[in-house]
Amino acid sequence: MSATQAGVGAVSGGFAQYRRGSTIFFQGDAPTYWFEVDSGIVRTCRLHADGHRQLTSFFFAGDVFGLDDHEYCESAEAVTDARLRRYPRSGGPVPSPGTSVALRRALASARACIHLLGHRTAAERIAAFMLALVERNRQADGVELPMSRGDIADHLGLTIHTVSRTLGDFCKSGLIALEGRRRLRILDIEALSRIADSEWTAPPTSRPEAPALSRVGA
Amino acid sequence: MSATQAGVGAVSGGFAQYRRGSTIFFQGDAPTYWFEVDSGIVRTCRLHADGHRQLTSFFFAGDVFGLDDHEYCESAEAVTDARLRRYPRSGGPVPSPGTSVALRRALASARACIHLLGHRTAAERIAAFMLALVERNRQADGVELPMSRGDIADHLGLTIHTVSRTLGDFCKSGLIALEGRRRLRILDIEALSRIADSEWTAPPTSRPEAPALSRVGA
DNA sequence: CGATTCGTTGACGAAGTTCAAGCTGCGTGG
DNA sequence: CCACGCAGCTTGAACTTCGTCAACGAATCG
Numbered sequence: 001m002s003a004t005q006a007g008v009g010a011v012s013g014g015f016a017q018y019r020r021g022s023t024i025f026f027q028g029d030a031p032t033y034w035f036e037v038d039s040g041i042v043r044t045c046r047l048h049a050d051g052h053r054q055l056t057s058f059f060f061a062g063d064v065f066g067l068d069d070h071e072y073c074e075s076a077e078a079v080t081d082a083r084l085r086r087y088p089r090s091g092g093p094v095p096s097p098g099t100s101v102a103l104r105r106a107l108a109s110a111r112a113c114i115h116l117l118g119h120r121t122a123a124e125r126i127a128a129f130m131l132a133l134v135e136r137n138r139q140a141d142g143v144e145l146p147m148s149r150g151d152i153a154d155h156l157g158l159t160i161h162t163v164s165r166t167l168g169d170f171c172k173s174g175l176i177a178l179e180g181r182r183r184l185r186i187l188d189i190e191a192l193s194r195i196a197d198s199e200w201t202a203p204p205t206s207r208p209e210a211p212a213l214s215r216v217g218a
Numbered sequence: 219m220s221a222t223q224a225g226v227g228a229v230s231g232g233f234a235q236y237r238r239g240s241t242i243f244f245q246g247d248a249p250t251y252w253f254e255v256d257s258g259i260v261r262t263c264r265l266h267a268d269g270h271r272q273l274t275s276f277f278f279a280g281d282v283f284g285l286d287d288h289e290y291c292e293s294a295e296a297v298t299d300a301r302l303r304r305y306p307r308s309g310g311p312v313p314s315p316g317t318s319v320a321l322r323r324a325l326a327s328a329r330a331c332i333h334l335l336g337h338r339t340a341a342e343r344i345a346a347f348m349l350a351l352v353e354r355n356r357q358a359d360g361v362e363l364p365m366s367r368g369d370i371a372d373h374l375g376l377t378i379h380t381v382s383r384t385l386g387d388f389c390k391s392g393l394i395a396l397e398g399r400r401r402l403r404i405l406d407i408e409a410l411s412r413i414a415d416s417e418w419t420a421p422p423t424s425r426p427e428a429p430a431l432s433r434v435g436a
Numbered sequence: 437c438g439a440t441t442c443g444t445t446g447a448c449g450a451a452g453t454t455c456a457a458g459c460t461g462c463g464t465g466g
Numbered sequence: 467c468c469a470c471g472c473a474g475c476t477t478g479a480a481c482t483t484c485g486t487c488a489a490c491g492a493a494t495c496g
Contacts, residue, residue: 441495442492448485450485455479464472
């Protein structure tokens, strides 16, 4: 540790540059700033007593993070070299008219995370994750995978082995093509969606959303 | 649709009575009310395209729910017969100074959920869940288990078989005693805490990340 | 160019799901 | 009051998945 500010480069006009891997703030720190991503990618993660690391979110250009109230409840780290706009929290001109917007956003992000973790199999989680990534960073010729396998694993609650294997399987099945380690091309987005949503073949009657009758249990 | 209000009984002075199993509002509905539990227990759950059900929270007397902004993003259902105080959401975003407290609570609950789903064995999840329950509803002679095994399973990301088995194991190990299906007595809260926190014996050196040595699972 | 970190891959075992059967408690109706 | 049926729960056995262990290959950095 001790690397808190180690990665910070030139700061000018409220911008700060962080080197890949450096920590932007620690879980537990007093929230002196909030941040907006100008370029690069940031991850937030929580460390648990047992050493388990849970990545809760990735932030891309335009995203805002570090809005916690009394103390940061997750750490933030630069996944790639990143340029951030840094806003001091004096007096509390947070971007929202109150904390509740920030809270709502955090809640939405937490729910997305729950959704990923709730998907049961490794294939489902990874497919869903890749789709979310595509959704977010559409590019002509493929998708960047800026984060390490370990990051993906810690985000999805898997091991890097399973991530690697599953990616390999997808590759063999022709769903994706790996182009180097940090980039991939989606070949069959339909199939991926099918895996992510785990659609079964026979949706018999009307129930996309209408368990009204009695199905309290599953 | 139709059954939405089916379980609603007498409504007077902003109170509404819901019968066990009835739906209070559906995921996707416009948020016309927010609620406070007067008595009984409520669960919120999200249904996914694949039929997978994720229970995100249980609410007990005094708890507040239904604060979503543009539409309810989870359904709410009565686990037991429940009496709720119902507040209309006329006009403005959300009233009440208690809102941000409730949001914070929701966020904390979501994080707890993430923690549970993230990387824990069935025993760890169930021990943690029971401790949370005890924390919340301490009673002289035991703990109510007002929700079904299926509810617990869908909350913890397990099957009802595993829930049942694990409960049985705890019983055999003398950690708890089941008294009928819906009530249990905690016999060894120490041991349960140890399981829930997955404490290992040797606190690591200085690294914030030392999962290398210890088994996360147990 | 060697060293270190990161990623891939195979073998194996434990944990949990699935399948299948049977049990319990409760409500309904005879 | 008891028989019956149903829904929720428990339990056993087979099977699948994924984490662990281990070894190796590939990129990156000095």
